[in-house]
Structure formats: C-alpha cells, structure tokens
Amino acid sequence: MRVALVDGxxxxxxxxxxxxxxxxxxxxxxxxxxxILAADRVILPGVGAAGAGMRRLRELGLVDVLGQVQAPLxxxxxxxxxxxxxxxxxxxxxxxxxxxxEVVGIPASAQVRVPHMGWxxxxxxxxxxxxxxxxxxxxxxxxxxxxxxxGPHTLASTDHGxxxxxxxxxxxxxxxxxxxxxSSSLGARLLRNFLVEVDR
Amino acid sequence: MTLARRILPCLDxxxxxVVKGTRFRDHRDMGDIVELAQRxxxxxxxxxxxxxxTASPEGRGVDxxxxxxxxxxIDIPFCVAGGIRSVETARAVLHAGADKVSVNTxxxxxxxxxxxxxxxxxxxxxxxGVDSLRDEDGHWRIRQFTGNPDATRALEVTTLDWVRxxxxxxxxxxxxxCMGSDGVREGYDLExxxxxxxxxxxxxxxxxxxxATQHFIDVFAEADVxxxxxxxxxxxxxxxxxxLKQSLAAAGIEVRA
Numbered sequence: 001m002r003v004a005l006v007d008g009x010x011x012x013x014x015x016x017x018x019x020x021x022x023x024x025x026x027x028x029x030x031x032x033x034x035x036i037l038a039a040d041r042v043i044l045p046g047v048g049a050a051g052a053g054m055r056r057l058r059e060l061g062l063v064d065v066l067g068q069v070q071a072p073l074x075x076x077x078x079x080x081x082x083x084x085x086x087x088x089x090x091x092x093x094x095x096x097x098x099x100x101x102e103v104v105g106i107p108a109s110a111q112v113r114v115p116h117m118g119w120x121x122x123x124x125x126x127x128x129x130x131x132x133x134x135x136x137x138x139x140x141x142x143x144x145x146x147x148x149x150x151g152p153h154t155l156a157s158t159d160h161g162x163x164x165x166x167x168x169x170x171x172x173x174x175x176x177x178x179x180x181x182x183s184s185s186l187g188a189r190l191l192r193n194f195l196v197e198v199d200r
Numbered sequence: 201m202t203l204a205r206r207i208l209p210c211l212d213x214x215x216x217x218v219v220k221g222t223r224f225r226d227h228r229d230m231g232d233i234v235e236l237a238q239r240x241x242x243x244x245x246x247x248x249x250x251x252x253x254t255a256s257p258e259g260r261g262v263d264x265x266x267x268x269x270x271x272x273x274i275d276i277p278f279c280v281a282g283g284i285r286s287v288e289t290a291r292a293v294l295h296a297g298a299d300k301v302s303v304n305t306x307x308x309x310x311x312x313x314x315x316x317x318x319x320x321x322x323x324x325x326x327x328x329g330v331d332s333l334r335d336e337d338g339h340w341r342i343r344q345f346t347g348n349p350d351a352t353r354a355l356e357v358t359t360l361d362w363v364r365x366x367x368x369x370x371x372x373x374x375x376x377x378c379m380g381s382d383g384v385r386e387g388y389d390l391e392x393x394x395x396x397x398x399x400x401x402x403x404x405x406x407x408x409x410x411x412a413t414q415h416f417i418d419v420f421a422e423a424d425v426x427x428x429x430x431x432x433x434x435x436x437x438x439x440x441x442x443x444l445k446q447s448l449a450a451a452g453i454e455v456r457a
Contacts, residue, residue, distance in 0.1 A: 113401060117372070118204055118427070184275050
C-alpha cells in the first residue's frame with residue numbers, strides 16, 4: 001500500500017511516519033502531486049497555524065491536488081482544520097473546502113484553558129470504519145487552540161468549554177483533531193483503521 | 201467527562217542516557233533513554249519531559265539523535281527542555297519528533313525568543329519553564345542558570361509578572377518549578393502554584409516537591425494545575441503511576457485510566 005504523507009511543513013510529520021512504522025506501514029513524505037494522486041492513502045499532517053499552512057500548500061501547488069485525491073484522505077490536527085471551508089485563525093483564512101463547516105477559536109475562561117492540551121474523551125461516537133474498536137469515553141491526546149464545532153459531519157466529539165469535533169468525515173475525507181500518532185493505543189487503532197478498514 | 205489532569209515523569213538526559221543526580225551533581229546512570237521512555241509510556245504516563253542537562257550549562261544544543269529514537273519508540277507526547285536557545289535548535293528538536301520544546305534560562309535572557317518560537321511553530325509547541333523562589337521580602341522571583349548551582353542568579357522580575365509576560369509573548373504552557381520545595385519531597389508549593397494559576401490562562405504544570413500520592417491529589421484539588429511533574433518518586437518506584445492514577449480517580453480527579 002502506498003501511503004503519501006503530505007509535506008506541508010508541519011513539525012509532526014516525523015511523528016506520524018513513526019506511528020505508521022510502528023504499525024508496519026511505510027509512508028512516503030512528499031509534496032509531489034503525482035505521488036499524492038497515485039497513493040492508496042493520503043495523510044495531511046500539520047502543526048502550526050492555518051495561515052502559514054495554507055500558504056505553504058498554495059506555494060507547493062497542492063490546493064487543487066488535495067481536492068482531486070480519490071483515495072481515502074486523513075487530515076490530522078491542523079490538517080483536519082484545513083479540510084474545512086474556513087478558519088478564524090490569523091484573522092480569517094479560506095481553507096481547502098473539502099469538508100463543510102468552519103473552524104473557530106476555542107473561547108477561554110477561568111476553567112477552560114486554551115490551548116486545549118491533554119487527554120480528553122471521545123463522546124457521541126458514530127459507527128464508522130475509521131472508529132472501529134474505539135469505545136465511547138476513550139481518551140485521545142489533543143493540543144489546539146482552534147476547533148470545529150460539532151455538526152452533521154462529526155463522527156466523534158470532545159468537550160472543552162463546548163462540544164467540538166474530534167473526528168469528522170465527508171465522503172472519503174476524514175479528519176482527526178487529536179494526534180493519533182501520540183494517542184497511545186487509541187491512536188494506533190485509528191491509524192490502523194485508516195489503512196485497513198477504510199475502503200475506496 | 202472532560203480533559204484529564206496529566207502526570208508527567210521528568211527524565212534527565214546526559215549524552216543520550218538517563219541520569220539521576222542529587223541536586224545537579226554526582227549523576228548516576230539510570231539506563232537507556234528509549235527503554236525508560238517506553239516503560240513510562242506503558243505504565244500510563246500522560247506525557248514525558250526530557251531535560252537535557254548537558255546541553256544548557258555547557259552552551260551546547262540538543263543532540264537530536266536521541267530525540268528521534270524516542271519519537272520512533274513511544275506513542276505519547278513528549279517535551280524536550282534544555283539547550284534550546286533559537287528557532288533553529290527548536291526546529292531540529294521538533295522535526296526529530298518532539299511534540300514541544302521548553303525554554304527557561306534563554307527566555308529570561310531574551311524574552312522575544314518565546315514569541316519567535318510561537319510564531320514559527322504555534323503556541324501549542326512552546327512551553328516556558330520557570331524556576332521560582334520566594335525572596336525575603338515575600339515575593340516570588342525567577343532564577344536563571346539553575347542547571348548549575350554556582351551560576352544560578354536571581355532576577356528582579358517577580359514570578360507572577362514573568363508568567364503574565366511569557367503568556368502574552370506566546371507560551372502555550374507554563375511549567376512552574378518551585379525551587380523551595382524541589383527535592384524536599386514534602387509536597388508541591390500549593391500557595392505559589394495557586395497564585396500563578398490566577399494569572400496563567402494557559403495550561404500550568406506543577407514541578408518540585410512530590411513525595412507522596414497525597415501531594416498529587418492536593419496539587420490538583422487545591423492549586424487547580426493541569427499537570428504534575430515529578431522525577432524521583434517515579435524513578436525510584438516509590439509511586440507507581442497506575443496506583444497513583446487510581447488514587448487520583450478515587451479522590452474525584454479526572455485522569456486517563
């Protein structure tokens with residue numbers, strides 16, 4: 001299986017490829033459109049800000065390419081946020097528009113610290129091949145300041161001063177707001193499901 | 201269910217090995233870094249902090265070889281502290297697979313560093329470590345060069361002002377090391393942590409003083425910190441993480457099982 005890891009300049013690319021390695025899968029770090037379009041699975045990682053992330057994808061000529069991907073696509077953390085239509089980060093950024101919805105800032109309060117950082121539970125889990133074997137209430141590692149409110153595309157949510165999308169899906173595009181590569185057995189399960197359970 | 205409070209074992213690293221010294225001296229080899237990291241990850245640690253004790257006092261950067269080995273081996277997040285003085289060194293450490301970098305003395309020398317790191321990598325990668333001690337006038341103030349007892353210096357800025365400032369600059373998390381309670385194992389400095397909590401809107405991690413399970417319960421219940429860091433009680437096996445988590449859960453504190 002050819003797994004393309006889109007080199008969008010995020011710093012968690014190494015961690016994602018190591019997590020795939022631990023599952024016995026090899027991935028190819030690439031910004032080459034032909035590689036991405038020929039892959040059986042495409043993962044869009046990313047840590048950082050939406051503005052810089054989109055700028056980098058535009059410079060690499062990957063904005064349209066990601067829209068053309070026919071294979072299952074998984075966005076991770078910022079990679080998931082970029083799948084939506086718009087992000088409020090950096091004063092407002094038009095993003096890839098592959099999943100309907102918008103990303104907004106998590107409102108901080110005395111009890112709600114931002115960034116949302118740490119292990120939070122997944123709730124409202126919808127039956128989906130990506131979430132096979134993942135139980136209601138299991139915890140994943142989150143670290144982000146912006147988030148997508150829950151909506152019709154939400155497959156699992158998490159609570160931090162409001163209910164946020166933890167996993168989303170639109171067609172063959174999935175996104176995980178948490179870091180599966182750093183979410184212990186739950187994360188490994190999700191990545192394995194993405195490789196094995198999710199079919200074209 | 202909500203966000204879990206975190207338990208963070210801290211490992212001192214010297215030339216790619218985990219070491220333990222008594223008050224920064226006489227370091228004893230504790231074992232292979234990857235082996236220990238995997239053991240902690242398997243025991244339920246929520247996050248690991250590696251403090252490169254060779255890097256900072258000697259003016260060297262971090263050797264990213266061990267960072268990459270750890271990143272390959274474990275599936276929980278980890279932070280690297282010590283020796284990070286620039287966006288370039290931080291980038292090398294993050295690209296090697298660390299999830300966060302922590303800056304302490306270099307931030308006191310050049311506070312703009314915090315903003316530069318946040319701008320380059322996002323606030324979620326940027327931890328500011330603060331070494332703090334109460335002075336005779338009753339105010340907590342920060343210390344720099346704490347890695348070397350002979351070089352440690354007190355600064356004018358109060359701890360509360362410093363925490364406000366680094367958060368404004370872009371710290372995504374603050375680790376407050378209360379030097380007065382550090383190494384004494386008589387509990388975290390609840391008064392100081394609670395005072396810093398008041399001015400710290402980002403996640404706050406308590407460090408210094410853990411000696412018993414009750415100390416962890418107290419620091420979460422009374423100082424409302426997001427995480428508790430400790431070294432000795434985990435390394436010497438006196439507080440196994442699984443039983444600590446059980447005690448915390450029994451006390452009504454949200455933890456990851």
